[in-house]
Amino acid sequence: MIHARGLTKTFGPVEAVRGIDLDVSAGEIVGFLGPNGAGKTTTLRMLTTLLRPTSGTATVAGADLFADPAGVRRRIGYVAQGGAFAPFSPVGEELVLQARLYGLTREEARERVTALLAGLDLPGVEERTTVTMSGGQKRRLDIAMGLLHRPELLFLDEPTTGLDPQSRANLWDHVRRLRERDGLTVFLTTHYLEEADALCDRVLIIDHGRIVAGGTPDELKSEHGARTLDDVFLAVTGREPREGAAA
Amino acid sequence: MTALAALTGHYLRASFGNRFSLVFGAIQPFLYLVLFGPLFDRSGVGSWAVLVPGLLVQLGLTSAGMAGFTIVFDQRFGVLERLRVTPVSRVTLLLGRVLRDSVVLLIQAVLIVVAAWALGLRAPLAGVLAALLLITVLSVGMASLSYAAALTMRQELFAPVMSTVVIPLMLLSGALLPMSLAPAWLDVVSRLTPFRYAVEGLRALFAGSYASSALLWGVVVSLVFAIVGVALGTSRFQRENA
Ligand SMILES: Nc1ncnc2c1ncn2[C@@H]1O[C@H](COP(=O)(O)OP(=O)(O)O)[C@@H](O)[C@H]1O
Ligand SMILES: [Mg+2]
Numbered sequence: 001m002i003h004a005r006g007l008t009k010t011f012g013p014v015e016a017v018r019g020i021d022l023d024v025s026a027g028e029i030v031g032f033l034g035p036n037g038a039g040k041t042t043t044l045r046m047l048t049t050l051l052r053p054t055s056g057t058a059t060v061a062g063a064d065l066f067a068d069p070a071g072v073r074r075r076i077g078y079v080a081q082g083g084a085f086a087p088f089s090p091v092g093e094e095l096v097l098q099a100r101l102y103g104l105t106r107e108e109a110r111e112r113v114t115a116l117l118a119g120l121d122l123p124g125v126e127e128r129t130t131v132t133m134s135g136g137q138k139r140r141l142d143i144a145m146g147l148l149h150r151p152e153l154l155f156l157d158e159p160t161t162g163l164d165p166q167s168r169a170n171l172w173d174h175v176r177r178l179r180e181r182d183g184l185t186v187f188l189t190t191h192y193l194e195e196a197d198a199l200c201d202r203v204l205i206i207d208h209g210r211i212v213a214g215g216t217p218d219e220l221k222s223e224h225g226a227r228t229l230d231d232v233f234l235a236v237t238g239r240e241p242r243e244g245a246a247a
Numbered sequence: 248m249t250a251l252a253a254l255t256g257h258y259l260r261a262s263f264g265n266r267f268s269l270v271f272g273a274i275q276p277f278l279y280l281v282l283f284g285p286l287f288d289r290s291g292v293g294s295w296a297v298l299v300p301g302l303l304v305q306l307g308l309t310s311a312g313m314a315g316f317t318i319v320f321d322q323r324f325g326v327l328e329r330l331r332v333t334p335v336s337r338v339t340l341l342l343g344r345v346l347r348d349s350v351v352l353l354i355q356a357v358l359i360v361v362a363a364w365a366l367g368l369r370a371p372l373a374g375v376l377a378a379l380l381l382i383t384v385l386s387v388g389m390a391s392l393s394y395a396a397a398l399t400m401r402q403e404l405f406a407p408v409m410s411t412v413v414i415p416l417m418l419l420s421g422a423l424l425p426m427s428l429a430p431a432w433l434d435v436v437s438r439l440t441p442f443r444y445a446v447e448g449l450r451a452l453f454a455g456s457y458a459s460s461a462l463l464w465g466v467v468v469s470l471v472f473a474i475v476g477v478a479l480g481t482s483r484f485q486r487e488n489a
Contacts, residue, residue, distance in 0.1 A: 048332055073334040084329035086320060089261065094326075100253035101333040145329060 001026045001153050001185045002047060007056035008209075009042050016042040018209035019056070026152070029179055029186045031200035033193060033229075035239045039209040040189040041081055044155050047187075048078040061153045074102070077146030081157040081189075083138060084145045085130045091141055092126025095148065102149035109148075116144045120174060136167030140174065147178070154178070156188035160195070168192065172199050191242045193229035203229065207237040250335045254343025255350075262351055272310040273355035276302040279423070280363055288367065292424060295368035300449030301422030302363075303356055303382045304442050308413040308420075310355055311389035314348040315397030319405055322398070337484040341394060341477065348390035349383050356382055374452040381452065385445050385469045388476030395476070398483040420446045444468035 002024040009017040017039040024030050034040050045051040047060050049069040058064075063071030085094060092113060099109035117123055120140040130138050139159055146154055156175070160168040172195055178184045190196050196203055197217040205213040205220075213220055213236045217229055226232045233241045262269060279302055287298045321327045330340055356379055360368070397405045417423075419433075420442030426434055437443045448465010456462065 050328060050331055070334040070336075073332055076332075078329075078332045080325050080328055082325045084325045086324040086326050093257065093260070097253055097257045098329065098333065101250050101330070101335045103249065105249075 001028070001062075002058070002060050002187065004047065004058035004060075005056060007043065007046055007058060008054045009039075009046060009051065010054050015209055017046070017053075020206070020209075020211055022047075022058075022204070022211075024153075024185060024187055026185050027179065027183050028201045029175070029188070029199060031196035031203040032187060032189045032206060033191075033196060033203055033233065033241065034189075034206035035237055035241070038206045038237075040206060041157055043206070044078070044157050044187070044189065048076060048155055049073055050078075061151075074149070075152050077149070077151035077154040079139075079142045079146040079154070079156045079159060081161075083130075083142050085138070085141060087129055087131045090127050090129055095126075095141075095145060098145055099148040104149075112148060113144070116147060117141075120144050121170075134167070135163050136170060139163065139167075139171060143171075143174065150182070151184075153185045153187065156186060158189050158191070160190060160192060168195060175199065193233055193241050197229045205233060205236055207239075212236045250333075251339050251343055251346070254335075254339065255346040258344055258347035259350060262347060269351060269354070272313065272351065273306055273359065275309045276306045276359055277362070279305065280359060280366070283423070284363070284366060287423075292428070295363055295366065296370045296453040297425060297450055298423075299360065299363045299368055299370075300378060300453050301420070301446050302359060303378065303449055304385070304420050304422050304446045305417050306355055306359060307352065307382055307386045307389050307445075308417050308442065310352050311348050311386040312393050312413050313406075313409060314344065314390040315393035315395075315405060315409065318344070318394055318397045319402050323402065331484070338477065338481045341391060341480045341484050344394065345387055345390045345477070345480070349386045352386040352390075353379060353383050370453040371455045374455050374457070377457075378449045378452040381445070381449060381465060381469055384473050385442075388441075388469070388472035388474075391473070391476035391480035395480045395483040398486070416440055416442055419443065422446050425450075441468050441472045445472075 002022050004020060004022040007017055007020045020043060032040055042051065046053045047058060049065065049072050060072045061075035063075065065072060085091060095113045096106065096109040099112055100106065104112060113126065117125060120143060122137060122140055130141065143159065160171050163171065175186055176199065179186060200217065202216055203220065204211050213232065215223065220229065220232045221227065224232045224235045226235060230241055284295065284298055288295055318327065360375060393409065396409060400408060419437045419440045421437060426437045426443060429437065444464045445468065447461040451459045451462040451465065
């Protein structure tokens with residue numbers, strides 16, 4: 001589903017990503033973990049065609065990132081770290097617009113939005129703006145936005161950061177269900193390693209723009225003689241997972 | 248095409264939901280029309296048919312010129328990124344907005360012409376209709392450049408920079424007083440801005456001189472301006488894309 005080789009990105013003097021190889025198979029949930037500023041968002045933005053890599057190659061959802069960015073865009077969903085809704089527009093209109101940009105007719109778009117919102121425990125919020133919603137509701141809305149066109153692959157950038165434990169658990173349940181029901185492949189970043197341990201088939205740890213560890217949570221723990229992923233993280237990065245993280 | 252219609256419709260609904268901003272975008276030319284127009288009409292420099300074309304260009308500068316302001320918010324809230332991750336072409340993402348801005352400008356321009364008519368403007372109908380078309384073409388370029396500027400400069404700079412830049416552009420266009428009155432140096436500087444040609448082309452239309460070189464130049468410059476604007480705007484939407 002994702003095959004990347006030697007991806008790098010430099011912003012002026014900053015080498016944000018310094019040569020990343022990635023392979024994600026269809027149907028996997030892969031966690032992309034790393035301290036703040038490690039290069040997670042930059043990597044996701046490259047894989048979602050939003051940022052041109054300085055060097056490297058990648059095929060994403062079967063399409064070449066450079067030769068066929070529109071093909072990539074058709075097949076992936078992306079839930080950005082900062083969300084996707086302006087606070088002054090009814091969310092239903094924004095969702096319908098987005099669905100139509102993927103080629104749905106207005107009627108199809110409306111039906112799709114209604115069904116998706118119901119499936120994400122957000123029935124009937126179409127007329128509301130995000131101002132009146134909780135953090136967990138907003139994040140599920142962002143996920144709805146990313147799923148409108150039934151992508152094969154969903155990128156989630158810190159979907160639960162800032163949520164309370166209960167909302168986080170609820171959101172992960174939704175992600176699990178999407179994989180089980182639709183066979184969705186999920187590539188996500190998070191600071192909550194215990195949750196990544198429970199959710200992800202595989203995790204990759206990135207630090208200073210390089211992948212410094214990767215494998216199933218159990219493999220990583222036994223490899224480093226660690227009891228938890230937090231201990232693995234500390235061992236390979238020398239830092240606590242939530243050090244310097246936005247609350 | 249569906250995407251373009253969906254985008255334009257979406258933005259138009261948002262604009263009409265906020266009538267205040269529709270009126271506000273035209274407030275400057277309206278003030279000039281009502282508070283300066285009667286003076287101009289009696290000054291001996293020219294009649295309403297000379298002033299109103301200038302006010303239409305002023306409208307293009309202030310209304311379409313500030314269009315980029317809306318994208319600053321979309322950028323801040325992740326809306327722009329979410330649009331850019333769809334397969335819709337970048338030029339469509341730009342034109343969806345620009346068409347909205349042009350429709351808004353056209354409505355504002357009609358209101359100004361109607362108000363001017365009430366104040367005493369007389370001009371051939373065909374010329375006025377053609378002038379509305381020409382100012383719409385100009386607004387496509389202006390709005391596109393405004394988005395390009397908004398996507399290029401730091402967010403907080405956009406409003407102060409743009410509202411300052413349009414003032415010399417408006418004065419140099421000869422919108423308020425014909426450049427035939429200008430000293431040579433000012434006339435030369437004025438000829439370096441595209442709006443000078445637009446104003447003179449519009450004045451030719453209001454005067455019914457459809458075969459004049461002023462009109463030809465006005466049309467050519469406005470078209471080139473629109474094409475350059477859309478090209479630049481699109482390249483800013485494309486920026487950093489894979
Ligand atoms: N647009 C940008 N311009 C300059 N530097 C950037 C930009 N985006 C990210 N960076 C830098 O790249 C590094 C990686 O950032 P990011 O990918 O956002 O990290 P993460 O998502 O892992 O917290 C950081 O040092 C950050 O400051
Ligand atoms: Mg990040």
